[in-house]
Every structure is written in structure tokens, then in C-alpha cells.
Amino acid sequence: VAEKPIQQRIIDDVRGRIASGELQPGDQLPSISQMRIVYDASDTPIKAALAWLDATGYIRRHQGKGVYVAENPPTDR
Amino acid sequence: VAEKPIQQRIIDDVRGRIASGELQPGDQLPSISQMRIVYDASDTPIKAALAWLDATGYIRRHQGKGVYVAENPPTDR
């Protein structure tokens, strides 16, 4: 059926909400345990998506605190 | 085009960097999620490569902590 992987759906969702301005720099994202419910997914694809979004500069992760939108996320042209 | 499997490329890369001295005994390797991005690969070949490198004595894996270069890795003659 060729559906998009959950992992990619999460990445696209977060990037889209940053691009649209719904998520502002400094805003906190839902925790992983909340994302498990929201996206109906397990740790693996969620953490993989967050690792990618972190490596590409969209978000910053802070152990013990949470995940936040980066101050200067890529522009997504 | 007969490219090397990703799995083998990772093994060769890590072994080469240990042999060259770029990676020293006790040094921590990148995490699996970082390797996913660096090598543009998924869990499976990365975990397989790490399993081989562990079994052959190049590295030591510690759950919850990370992957480290072994104290006395094979000499690679």
C-alpha cells in the first residue's frame, strides 16, 4: 500500500509545524511518552525522528528536561 | 556496480580508525542513532557491524552507556 513510515511522518509533522509558525523557537515539544500516544508509535521511530531533527538543527534535546524548537531552525525552502 | 555492503563499510571504517590511532582504547564511538545519520543506514547493518566488532574484540558495548574501543584490540596485520 506504500504508506509513509511513521518515522518520516513524525519528521514531516514537526517540520511542517515549525515552518507554519505553529511551533515557535523555544517552544517545548510533547514528551516521548506523549508522542507514543499521539502518533501511536513506539520509542524507536520517535527517537529516530528526534535524532534526525536534532542533527539537522530543527530542535534541541535536553536530557531530564525535554525537547525544544531550536532558536534558528533551517528555513525549509 | 558491486558496492560493498554498508555493514562491511562500517566495520572497515571503525577498524581503520582504530588501526590508524584516530580511535584510542577507551574512546567512545558515536551512538547508533548518530551512525544512522553518518552512514545513512538503518539499525540492522549498524547493529550487525557492532556485533561483529564486539565479537572480534575491537569494541565493547555497554547497554545504556555506549560503545567503546576495547583496551587491547586486535592488531590487524
Added chain:
DNA sequence: CACCATTTGTTCGTATGTATG
């Protein structure tokens, strides 16, 4: 100070599906 709940960071074992040869 100790303790604990929350949260992220990391590895582990396993399973399923897909593509290739």
C-alpha cells in the same frame, strides 16, 4: 541530605516486510 518521578540517551533482542541475486 536522601528520595523519587519525569525525561532524554543509549543499547538490546526480536520481528516483519522488501528488494536482490
Added chain:
DNA sequence: GCATACATACGAACAAATGGT
């Protein structure tokens, strides 16, 4: 059909930082 390699995913355990009680 079979074997290999890979991508994706689930669930779990262990580690470490944070913040509150």
C-alpha cells in the same frame, strides 16, 4: 524457492540529568 542485505518497527532494560518533595 532460498539466502542475503537492508529498512522499519516494537518493546525492553539500563543510564544519566533534571526538578521537586
